[in-house]
Amino acid sequence: MKKFLILLLAISTFACSSIKISYDFDRKADISQFKTYKLSKGTHTMKIQQLDRDRVIAAVEKEMAVKGFTKSDNPDLIVDVNISGKEVQSATSTTSGGYGGYGRYRGWSYGGGFSTTQINYDIDIEGTMVISFVDASVKKIVWQGTGTKTLLEHASTKKKEKNISFAVQKILEKYPPSE
Numbered sequence: 001m002k003k004f005l006i007l008l009l010a011i012s013t014f015a016c017s018s019i020k021i022s023y024d025f026d027r028k029a030d031i032s033q034f035k036t037y038k039l040s041k042g043t044h045t046m047k048i049q050q051l052d053r054d055r056v057i058a059a060v061e062k063e064m065a066v067k068g069f070t071k072s073d074n075p076d077l078i079v080d081v082n083i084s085g086k087e088v089q090s091a092t093s094t095t096s097g098g099y100g101g102y103g104r105y106r107g108w109s110y111g112g113g114f115s116t117t118q119i120n121y122d123i124d125i126e127g128t129m130v131i132s133f134v135d136a137s138v139k140k141i142v143w144q145g146t147g148t149k150t151l152l153e154h155a156s157t158k159k160k161e162k163n164i165s166f167a168v169q170k171i172l173e174k175y176p177p178s179e
Contacts, residue, residue: 019149019167023174029135029142031176036072037064040080040134048083055161056081059168060131067175077142078134085127093119126150131171145171 025031039057046053060081061071069077095117126148133143147167155163 019147019170021145021147021170021174023143023145023171023177025143025177026141029140031142034076034133034135034142035068035070036075037069037077037079037133038072038075038136040078043079043081046081046083052160052164055164056083056129056168059165060172062165063168063172067172075136078136080132080134082130082132083127084130091119093117129167129171131168133175143175143177145174147171 039060043057043060044053046056048056060079064071064079127150128146128148131145132141134140135142147170149167
């Protein structure tokens, strides 16, 4: 149940700022030959909330159309989307107290005193969306883009739609590869 909750948070709250994007591709593949696509079965059955899954699918289909691809039952590419989330713990410390004062040695002297250090632990959810393009004829990945972001827990429906669309757009912005 906890894993399902993390996945639900992962997809529903991809925030628009500071998403880390990376991509990789097969240099031997002729990327220019791909004109048609189909979404994988796994994309249609991702273990996330149905409404969020529908948002992801709509965003991917929109971006594929922008890139000039056409949906097909006999595609050149299979587009596979995978979403995961994990808890990330961070710690911050704050020290207060103690004192220093003005004295004889070069203007400063240091005195004793008590100080305290407070450590705060935060647990965030880091969501990752991976979009893979698989050459349908040889069943090998030819391009893969990844987006990772610390997520917000309570996003409105409108914000979810905007954030998911933004994440898909930023990931697919790296296709075709420029290297």
